[in-house]
Amino acid sequence: MKIAIIDYDAGNLRSVANALDLLQIEYFIAKQANDLEAADKIILPGVGAAGSAMQKLISSGFAEAIKQTKKPLLGICLGLQLFADFSEEENTDCLGIIPEKVKLFPPFLKTPQMGWNQVNFTNKSPLFEEIPDASYFYFVHSYYLPTSKYTLAQTDYGITFSSVVQKDNFYATQFHPEKSGELGLKLLSNFCKLC
Amino acid sequence: MLIIPAIDLLNGRCVRLTKGDYASEKIYAENPTQQALAFAQQGAAMIHIVDLDGAKAGKPCNQAVILAIRKSLEIPMQVGGGIRTLSAAQFYLENGIERIIIGTKALEDLDFLNRLIAQFSAKRIVVGMDLREGKVATQGWLKTSDQGYREFLQDLKKVGVSELVVTDIEKDGMLTEPNYALMEEISKLGFNVVASGGVSSLPALQKLKALNVFGAIIGKALYEEKITLKNALRITAKNTLTKRIIPCLDVKNGRTVKGINFENLRDAGDPVALGKYYAEEGADELVFLDITASKEKRKTVKELVSRVAQEIFIPFTVGGGIETTEDIRELLQAGADKISINTIAVKNPKLITEGAKAFGSQCMVVAIDVKKIGDTYKVFIKGGSEETTWEAIAWAKEVEKLGAGEILLTSMDRDGTKAGYDIELLQQITAAVNIPVIASGGAGSQEDLLAGLREGNADAVLAASIFHFKKYTIREVKQFLSSHNLPIRI
Known part of the structure; x- marks a missing residue:
């Protein structure tokens, strides 16, 4: 089994790769869309702004390949937000996998939300195997995806938002599993075990 | 806890009264839509609107202004004041108003509530219970009925009411303290209680939150800058981020x-x-x-x-x-x-x-x-x-x-x-x-x-x-x- 990590210049690739190294899971860095053909599963990492990320995904052909794929795909942080129809960040049209709108946290909250917060499961998922409900994971973000029927877990930061979502073969976490210690690694390993 | 900033409308303008006295009117904003948008921009999740002219007249008087606010605003609104007929209630509920508040009419006609709940669901029908010395007040607080609130609450339960706005008139616009015991007592009966009247400090909000009160309406304290909406929202929001x-x-x-x-x-x-x-x-x-x-x-x-x-x-x-x-x-x-x-x-x-x-x-x-x-x-x-x-x-x-x-x-x-x-x-x-x-x-x-x-x-x-x-x-x-x-x- 091989995991493709999509490289579209949007950061924390190294950390995800390091985590997979530790878990002894085979992976490669996908630099162009047709690289994904060789993969069994795909990870879409992401740090940075929605606008430039979408531009890069579109110009590289990754955007179309992601929308078409039937392989399990895990979006991380910005990767989750790109699943939406639209993001208020730079007023960006996103991948349109989940019909929701990504919003900026209201001004009464500090932005970015930075630190460890509780992830409350709202649905069962093989991603949560051996992870207790209400465990802490590490978040860094200023925008959020509202809860919807695709929400697997939610988190309270003044606003209750989607911290884990799934639609068909598309999974995503708003937090960084690669930076959330043991339980984060567990979640990554659970994703890699999905059939 | 839900923080609901209030806009009281008199002649289309945003005003506040003291203890419900119409002679004490103080104008805070000529353009209520701008005021509502400002609240939403700061992060309010709902706006509370009272048609004061309507409460007094017994029929809605500021619908045009209210619908203009509705058009510009993305967040839910609850509206009260003079809603005493099915057609007045339907008008708001069918024009995008999330929740309507029934006051006087609730006391007079429980069947009216029953029919509205059947048609629109209990979440959207809020009973505004205004109390003066333990008695329920009506008609824009100009009158006080003989009915005690405990008895009235029992009746409300029977017809399926779950949402209440509870105002202690003695406290309203006085920038003092809410009636904690009253809010707690009614919350414990299983109602979603929105406390109104006298909510004027951050410690008061914290106390209401600790008593598991569902929400609080803040009006005068915001306009008089006793508290900022930002701080009110920040301290009452559910936030599990760790230090x-x-x-x-x-x-x-x-x-x-x-x-x-x-x-x-x-x-x-x-x-x-x-x-x-x-x-x-x-x-x-x-x-x-x-x-x-x-x-x-x-x-x-x-x-x-x-x-x-x-x-x-x-x-x-x-x-x-x-x-x-x-x-x-x-x-x-x-x-x-x-x-x-x-x-x-x-x-x-x-x-x-x-x-x-x-x-x-x-x-x-x-x-x-x-x-x-x-x-x-x-x-x-x-x-x-x-x-x-x-x-x-x-x-x-x-x-x-x-x-x-x-x-x-x-x-x-x-x-x-x-x-x-x-x-x-x-x-x-x-x-x-x-x-x-x-x-x-x-x-x-x-x-x-x-x-x-x-x-x-x-x-x-x-x-x-x-x-x-x-x-x-x-x-x-x-x-x-x-x-x-x-x-x-x-």
Whole structure:
């Protein structure tokens, strides 16, 4: 089994790769869309702004390949937000996998939300195997995806938002599993075990 | 708890009355739509609108104004005042008003409530119960009925009412205290109670929240600036984000400095081994501060970052000697989550903006070293050896504007003294900016960490010696802070 990590210049690739190294899971860095053909599963990492990320995904052909794929795909942080129809960040049209709108946290909250917060499961998922409900994971973000029927877990930061979502073969976490210690690694390993 | 800012309409304008007396009208805004939008922009999740003309006349009088607000606003609205017929109720509910408030009519005609609930669901039909000396008041509070509220509540239960706005007229517009006992009593009967009248301070909101009251309407206190909506929303919101405990490791030529002896750690001089130990102990993040002076510096830092990223799976920040966006890029690509800059941020503030643009604000930490000169907190650079012209609050606001995602605030007066953080400085900076602030400099005990987080409002505390010299383990510190009701990841 091989995991493709999509490289579209949007950061924390190294950390995800390091985590997979530790878990002894085979992976490669996908630099162009047709690289994904060789993969069994795909990870879409992401740090940075929605606008430039979408531009890069579109110009590289990754955007179309992601929308078409039937392989399990895990979006991380910005990767989750790109699943939406639209993001208020730079007023960006996103991948349109989940019909929701990504919003900026209201001004009464500090932005970015930075630190460890509780992830409350709202649905069962093989991603949560051996992870207790209400465990802490590490978040860094200023925008959020509202809860919807695709929400697997939610988190309270003044606003209750989607911290884990799934639609068909598309999974995503708003937090960084690669930076959330043991339980984060567990979640990554659970994703890699999905059939 | 839901915070609902109020707009009371009289002749199409936003006013407040005192104790429901129409002669006491005070105009706060000519354009209620602008007022509603301002509340929504600040983060309100619902707006409360009362048609005062309607309450008095017994029929809606400000529908045009209310629908104009509805058109411009994205958040839900609840509307009350003069809704005494099915057609008046339907008009609002079918035109996008989320919840309507039935007052007088509820008292007169329970069947009316019954029919509305059947048609629109209990969540959308709110009974406005206005009390004067324990009796239910009606018709714009101009009259008081003979009915006691307990008896009335029993009737409401029977017809399926779940939502209430409870106003103690004696308290309304008086900027005093809400009637806590009353709100608690009714909440315990199983109603979603929105408290109204006299809610005028942050402690009052905290108390209502602690009593599990569903929501609170705030009116006059906002207009009179007794409280800000921002603070009201912040203290009542459900927020489970934890405070962070961050050990700081000073690194010179690839080795940690400051003598330490850890029994179960073979080489405490190895920053990676020490960092790993702290991560396993429960550290929420790590900071590596490189103080190497040699030409080899950049290479050794990069190597260190790579090793840390391979072995430690919690976030870490690297600081020391970063001067260009290229330096930042190298460290982030090697696996650092954030970088910290200090002197260069003052010398070349553009670097903050460039870094934030290229890599995101979340990885740009600006370290600010502060010393009190006379009555003023001044910013120092070059390891504290050079005073700048910047005053600390102004500089903190500036770095936020430039794109910093976090501030690492060190009190030079306290650093190394073990006398505790400079709480006054922390309070001023945390109040001035809307990005996280890490407290540093002066922590000598667990109580100091507690004070920095609780009194100083810091989002995280950074400490070196109390961990390095094993005064406490991180685990002990976190237990201690948690036992004092701070949100801590354990």
